[in-house]
Amino acid sequence: MNARLEALLATSQSAWAAEQGSGRVRINVCLDTSSIAQGAEETIAALKGAIAAKNLNAEVGIIGTFGFCWLEPTVTVRNASGTQTVLYANITAGKVDDFLQRVVIEGVTAPELALGVVEGTSTADIALLTDHPFMQGQVRRVMANIGIIDPENIDHYIAKDGYAGFGKALDMSAEEIVKEMVDSGLGGRAGGGFPTGRKWDFLRNATTHPRYLVCNADEGDPGAWVNRVLMEGDPHIIIEGMLIAALAAEADEGYIYIRNEYPLCVRRMEIAVKQAYAKGLVGKDILGSGKDFELIVFRGAGSYVCGEETGLIASVDGYRGMPRIKPPFPAQAGLWNKPTNVNNVESYANAPMIMRNGPAWWSGVSTAKEKGTKMFTFSGSVNWASCVEVPFGPSIRECLDRYAGGMREGKKFKGFQPGGPLSGVVNGGLDLTLTLDPYREKSMFLGGGGIVFFDESNCIVDMCKYFLGFCEAESCGRCTTCHGGTQRAVEVLRRIESGGGREPDVETMQQLARTLVWSNCFHGQFAMTTIKTALKEFEKEWQEHIVDKYCRAGVCHGLIEYRVASQSADGMADAQAICPTSAITGGPGSYAVDDSLCIRCAACKELSPSGFEVRHRFALEVSEAAAAAG
Amino acid sequence: MAADLTGHEQAPGAAPTLAELRVLVAEFQPNRGHVMPALHKVQDTYGFISRDAVEVIARQLNTTPALVWGTVTYYDDFYEHPQAKTQVAWCSGPACRVLGGDRVREAMQQILELPLGGQSEDMRVGLRLGQCNGTCSESPQVWVDGRVVGNLTVASAIRLARELKSGVSAGTPGAGAQP
Numbered sequence: 025m026n027a028r029l030e031a032l033l034a035t036s037q038s039a040w041a042a043e044q045g046s047g048r049v050r051i052n053v054c055l056d057t058s059s060i061a062q063g064a065e066e067t068i069a070a071l072k073g074a075i076a077a078k079n080l081n082a083e084v085g086i087i088g089t090f091g092f093c094w095l096e097p098t099v100t101v102r103n104a105s106g107t108q109t110v111l112y113a114n115i116t117a118g119k120v121d122d123f124l125q126r127v128v129i130e131g132v133t134a135p136e137l138a139l140g141v142v143e144g145t146s147t148a149d150i151a152l153l154t155d156h157p158f159m160q161g162q163v164r165r166v167m168a169n170i171g172i173i174d175p176e177n178i179d180h181y182i183a184k185d186g187y188a189g190f191g192k193a194l195d196m197s198a199e200e201i202v203k204e205m206v207d208s209g210l211g212g213r214a215g216g217g218f219p220t221g222r223k224w225d226f227l228r229n230a231t232t233h234p235r236y237l238v239c240n241a242d243e244g245d246p247g248a249w250v251n252r253v254l255m256e257g258d259p260h261i262i263i264e265g266m267l268i269a270a271l272a273a274e275a276d277e278g279y280i281y282i283r284n285e286y287p288l289c290v291r292r293m294e295i296a297v298k299q300a301y302a303k304g305l306v307g308k309d310i311l312g313s314g315k316d317f318e319l320i321v322f323r324g325a326g327s328y329v330c331g332e333e334t335g336l337i338a339s340v341d342g343y344r345g346m347p348r349i350k351p352p353f354p355a356q357a358g359l360w361n362k363p364t365n366v367n368n369v370e371s372y373a374n375a376p377m378i379m380r381n382g383p384a385w386w387s388g389v390s391t392a393k394e395k396g397t398k399m400f401t402f403s404g405s406v407n408w409a410s411c412v413e414v415p416f417g418p419s420i421r422e423c424l425d426r427y428a429g430g431m432r433e434g435k436k437f438k439g440f441q442p443g444g445p446l447s448g449v450v451n452g453g454l455d456l457t458l459t460l461d462p463y464r465e466k467s468m469f470l471g472g473g474g475i476v477f478f479d480e481s482n483c484i485v486d487m488c489k490y491f492l493g494f495c496e497a498e499s500c501g502r503c504t505t506c507h508g509g510t511q512r513a514v515e516v517l518r519r520i521e522s523g524g525g526r527e528p529d530v531e532t533m534q535q536l537a538r539t540l541v542w543s544n545c546f547h548g549q550f551a552m553t554t555i556k557t558a559l560k561e562f563e564k565e566w567q568e569h570i571v572d573k574y575c576r577a578g579v580c581h582g583l584i585e586y587r588v589a590s591q592s593a594d595g596m597a598d599a600q601a602i603c604p605t606s607a608i609t610g611g612p613g614s615y616a617v618d619d620s621l622c623i624r625c626a627a628c629k630e631l632s633p634s635g636f637e638v639r640h641r642f643a644l645e646v647s648e649a650a651a652a653a654g
Numbered sequence: 655m656a657a658d659l660t661g662h663e664q665a666p667g668a669a670p671t672l673a674e675l676r677v678l679v680a681e682f683q684p685n686r687g688h689v690m691p692a693l694h695k696v697q698d699t700y701g702f703i704s705r706d707a708v709e710v711i712a713r714q715l716n717t718t719p720a721l722v723w724g725t726v727t728y729y730d731d732f733y734e735h736p737q738a739k740t741q742v743a744w745c746s747g748p749a750c751r752v753l754g755g756d757r758v759r760e761a762m763q764q765i766l767e768l769p770l771g772g773q774s775e776d777m778r779v780g781l782r783l784g785q786c787n788g789t790c791s792e793s794p795q796v797w798v799d800g801r802v803v804g805n806l807t808v809a810s811a812i813r814l815a816r817e818l819k820s821g822v823s824a825g826t827p828g829a830g831a832q833p
Contacts, residue, residue, distance in 0.1 A: 061789040061802035094791040246747040249788025279687070284731045285787045322687065323694055326730035326785065342689025343721065344728035360685065403749035403790035441748065476748040490751055500728075602809050604764035625761040626754070627808040 028311040029191045032182055032303055040183035049082040049128045050102040053115075054089045054171065056256040057249075057288050058409075059096035066117040067097045074124050082128045088170040088257020091411040092139060092158065093401075094429070100142055100171065101127045108144030111153055111171070112137045142171070158410070160426060163389055165397050166373050167413045170257030175292050178299035181260040187305060189379030193268045194313055198228050201272035205375065208383035209395035213370035214240065214331075215443055215471040217394065217460050220371045226355035227273035230363035234276040237269055238340070238359070238366040241282040241289065242324055242331040245444025246494070248474025250399035251369040253411045255282070255289035258373075259296035263306065263319065265372030268379055270317045273365055277318045281336050284324045293321045328498035329547050333358075333366040335500065346500040347545035368472070370399060390415035392459050400458065402428040404477035405435040414458065421454035424477060435479035439561070443471015445491040446550035448557035449484070468557055469550075483579035484562040485569050488555050489517040495551035506548025509540045513555060522582030523642060525570035530559060573642035581624050584638050588615045593635030599628035669736075670700050675710040684716035689725055693732055702733040730783070738773040738780035740818060742766075743797040747786025755794035758811040762796070765815035779818050 043050070053059070053068050071084045081104060092098055095113035102109040110133055115123055119137075126134050133150055140146075140153030153159060164170075173180035181187075193201050205221030212218045227235055239262060243251040255262065266278045280297075282289050297319050300306040306319045322340055329335040330345040337358050339345035358364020374396060378386045387395035394416040400423070403409040407429030420440060424430060431437050439451045448468030456462045463470045478487065496510035513536050516529050537552035559566060568574040575583040591613050600608040600615065607621035608628060617628075617636070629636040670678070678699060682688035692715065696707045703726050712719040726732045744759050763769065766781055773780040784797055792804025796811070803814060 057787055058789050058791065061792050061795075061804060093788070096791070244785070246786035247749060247788075247790070249786075249790075252788055283785075285785045320687075323690065324729075325690060325694070325732055327728065328785075339690065340687045342687060342715070342717070342725060344724050346728075359687075401788060401790075403788075403793070404752050409749065409788075409790035409793070476752070478752045482752050486756075487751075490748075490756070494746075602812055604761045604812050604815075623760050623764060625757045625764075625808050625812075627757075627761055627812055630807050630809045 025188075025191045026194050026311050026313065028304065029187060029194075032187070032305075036179040036182035036186075039179040044102075044106050046083070046106075047081070047104055049080075049104050049131075050085060050100075050109075051082055051127075052085040052087040052100045052102075052174070054096060054098045055086040056089050056096075057252060057286070058089060058093040059098065060288070062096040063116050064097035067099070067115055067120060070117040070120040071124070074120055075128075078124075078129075080124065080128045082124070085174050086176065087172065088175050089253055089411065090139075090153075090171040091162075091167070091253070091413075093410050094408040095139070098139070098171075099123075101133075102143070103127075104131065108147075109142040110150060111139045111142050113139050158412075158427065161418055161422065162412050162414055163397050164413050165377060165389070166254065166261065166370060166399060167257070169261065170253065173258065175257055175259055176295050178260060178296065178303060181258065182303075185380065186260055186376075187264050187267075189376030190264050190267045190271075190305070192379045193271050194311070194315075196271075198272050198274060201268060201379070202228060204378055204383050205272065208374075208378045208386045210371065210374050210378065210386070211394060212368055213374070213398065213472065214368035215447075215460075215469050220367060220375075223355070223365055223367065224269055224272045226353075227275065227363055227365040230273075230355060232363060233274075235273065235363040236359040236365070237266055237273065237275045237278040238333070238336060238354075238364060239266055239278065239280040239369055239372055240331060240333065240336060240366050241280055241286075241293075241369045242336060243286070243369070243472065244283060244328040244331040245446075245472055245474050247401070247403055247441070247476040248444060248472050249401050250411060250473040252286055252289055253399065253401075254369055254373055255286070256292055259289075259292045260300065261373045261376060262293070262369055263296055263300050265375040266319065267305065267310075267317060268375045269365065269367070269372060271315065275365070276316065277320070279320050279322045279340055279359070281322045281324060281330070281340065283330075284326050290321060290323050297321055327500075328494075329500050329545070332545050332547060334545070336366065337364060344500070346502050347547065348502075349544050370473075390417060392416040392457075393461070394459055398458070398473065400427075400473045400475055402475050402477070404428075404440070405432050405437075405479040405482070406430065406477050407432055416459050417457050419454065420456050420458070420475070423458065423475065424454065428475075428477060431477070431479060435481065438478050438480050438482060440478065441476045441487075441554075442474070443469055444474060445494045446546065446553055447471045448553040449478075449487065449561060450557070451561035466557060468553055481577055481579075483575050483577035484558050484565045485517060485520055485575070486577070486579045488558050489514065489521060491554040492517060492551065495547065499547060499551070500545075503543040503545075503548050505540050506543040506545075506551060509536050509543075509548070510551050512536060513552065520569050521575075521580040523573050523580075524582070525573065527570060529570055530566065533559065574640055578638040578640070583641055584624060585619050585641050586617050586622050586624060586626075586628065587637055587639050588617060588635065589637040590635050591615055593632050595632035596635045599632040599635060602627045602631055669704045669706070670696075672706055672710060675704075675707050676714070679711055679714045682711075682714055684714075688715055689717070689722060693722075693726060697732060702736050735773075736777070738777045740778060741780045741782060741799055742815075742818065743782045743784030743800075744770065745784045745786060745793070745795050745797070747790065747793070749786070749790035750794040753793045754808065757808050758794050758796070758806050761808050761812050762815040765812055766819055774819075778821065 099115040135149035138150045146152045210220045330339045332347040335345045335347040354364040499507040605621045682692045712722045768781040770783045795804035
């Protein structure tokens with residue numbers, strides 16, 4: 025191995041060992057966007073304040089998330105002797121004093137708050153974290169360091185074998201690196217599944233310099249935050265992956281394009297890149313190898329289609345981020361019309377371990393056709409919003425029960441959406457697996473890792489209006505098929521929702537779907553997927569809306585109305601006071617809803633559940649029949 | 655001035671002078687992908703991108719104001735006008751949506767009397783569309799000056815909007831805020 029890298033490794037390992045053997049209790053707080061939303065910054069302030077005030081033998085650090093995003097702030101505590109580290113959930117600022125009393129002053133554990141033992145042996149009252157029900161079926165590879173290391177400390181990363189994969193690649197030829205990548209079977213992690221190694225080979229075969237690498241961290245699919253977890257928890261794994269790609273493709277400069285909605289990712293990646301420069305891992309004459317590679321963190325500004333590679337390239341170039349016609353492909357003409365390779369965050373992040381452990385080890389984890397592990401996030405009408413890493417293949421049912429905590433109380437499972445606003449919706453589908461094919465068969469796709477569950481209180485027409493509205497707003501405007509087509513689709517959906525559905529509307533939308541596939545980029549080509557799949561999967565619900573003017577979920581504004589159900593119900597005065605449009609007229613004994621003012625926000629029904637009811641305006645007989653049928 | 659998570663200073667302020675703008679963007683170079691970074695720097699410093707800033711950036715980067723202006727207007731996160739002091743971003747994500755987020759938006763818009771992207775006349779409160787960032791355990795949610803106010807009901811969102819509109823706060827919006 026490269027001698028300078030060996031020296032770096034030795035330095036980092038001794039720094040890590042010194043920290044481990046400090047003789048102090050080490051409290052690491054998960055500090056990421058999800059935990060900050062739940063009070064992690066306040067927890068850190070409270071911990072530091074109390075430790076200083078009481079002069080305790082403890083120190084506070086930061087980590088990324090173990091994926092228990094619904095139980096933040098999570099905290100790990102390593103005991104003073106360094107023999108055991110325990111992960112705790114929900115350590116909010118208010119719990120800090122009591123918590124410190126036990127884990128530092130008394131030197132015991134707090135089993136009722138514990139999720140599991142991260143390092144060391146299990147005890148009578150705390151099992152190993154790997155035995156936690158949420159961790160079953162998970163294989164933490166890309167996420168191996170997350171929760172263990174400080175994402176803002178390069179020594180931590182290096183001490184955990186970081187940059188060793190790059191070290192190995194330094195001793196290999198470009199062809200050999202590409203071969204290992206191709207042999208591994210790693211497919212693009214944004215959902216396309218195109219072999220990453222082959223993409224690198226395209227760039228390697230380019231004939232000019234400079235050539236560029238781009239890391240697509242514009243994770244724009246709402247409901248997916250796997251790239252965020254990675255950037256916030258282990259930023260160096262991405263840099264190392266890009267360095268390996270730079271060797272394989274003989275690239276000169278790299279850009280990490282991060283969406284503006286992820287400010288903490290921008291900060292963590294900027295810190296990591298700066299540290300990598302300082303250690304000589306990036307820049308001129310890397311580790312004395314004679315190879316140069318510059319790396320730039322680039323901040324987006326709120327545009328979904330900049331996640332499309334040519335849109336992203338236009339954005340870095342400084343133009344409106346509008347995808348353009350391919351070919352030429354970025355490998356021929358990308359940034360500044362020079363050869364460019366664009367990969368997803370997670371694709372790059374898999375490269376270091378493929379180098380370290382070899383393609384056979386890497387691909388051996390999965391029995392599915394898709395090799396390796398994949399990160400997923402789960403959210404929606406479920407109990408837990410979580411992030412996991414699994415080999416491809418678990419069923420949606422397993423994910424719902426094991427990783428999302430089942431449906432929320434009172435919510436009945438209806439279906440789910442994999443991947444984002446372009447990828448379609450599934451009715452039921454609990455037996456589908458997290459692999460690429462089942463969705464391709466439905467003309468949908470699995471996407472970048474977000475899975476959103478919805479329930480019977482969600483209307484499929486309303487969901488289509490939501491996703492098409494997103495596609496309309498985010499259309500770049502280049503293709504008429506896309507910007508005009510999405511606009512037309514939204515108009516039709518609005519009319520259906522307000523009670524003006526007509527039978528030819530279905531054919532109109534099928535026609536739009538057939539037209540939008542002629543758009544130039546994925547955005548237009550797949551904008552109609554939600555409607556296309558929804559028309560097939562939820563055919564009856566469409567007929568109810570269009571023919572019967574009946575919204576079974578009680579969502580579509582024009583098909584429902586709010587009425588007073590009981591004058592004597594509790595909370596009627598509160599309901600009248602909360603109404604944002606003063607639509608509730610009268611007083612005790614004479615309350616009424618003025619339908620011309622009501623915006624169907626349901627605030628009144630929240631405060632007086634039995635005082636108000638949702639009535640179906642045009643289809644009373646249908647709704648009554650449906651109610652009778654159960 | 656409050657620093658946001660990127661460490662950049664956020665300041666809603668008066669329009670900068672040409673001289674101030676020239677100094678601010680002096681580090682940026684033509685043909686190096688510096689249009690977006692220059693725009694970010696101007697907005698992080700002054701809270702919006704003035705017409706003067708467009709011309710100064712264009713000259714510094716050896717391009718045209720039309721191209722820079724095209725970039726400004728393309729992206730949702732660049733503002734062409736000063737923004738109100740307190741910004742409420744409504745999360746438009748799917749987890750929020752399936753848990754009643756759209757009703758939260760409709761009710762808050764009624765109270766604040768603002769469209770998405772609107773600023774109150776006295777420039778105290780602005781309302782924006784926010785994109786999902788994966789804090790879905792707090793759905794439905796809004797972000798008040800970047801701080802999550804989550805697990806909203808429509809009623810609690812209405813109360814929050816009324817507080818924001820009247821300027822009288824019954825609680826501290828922020829982490830762990832409960833309906």
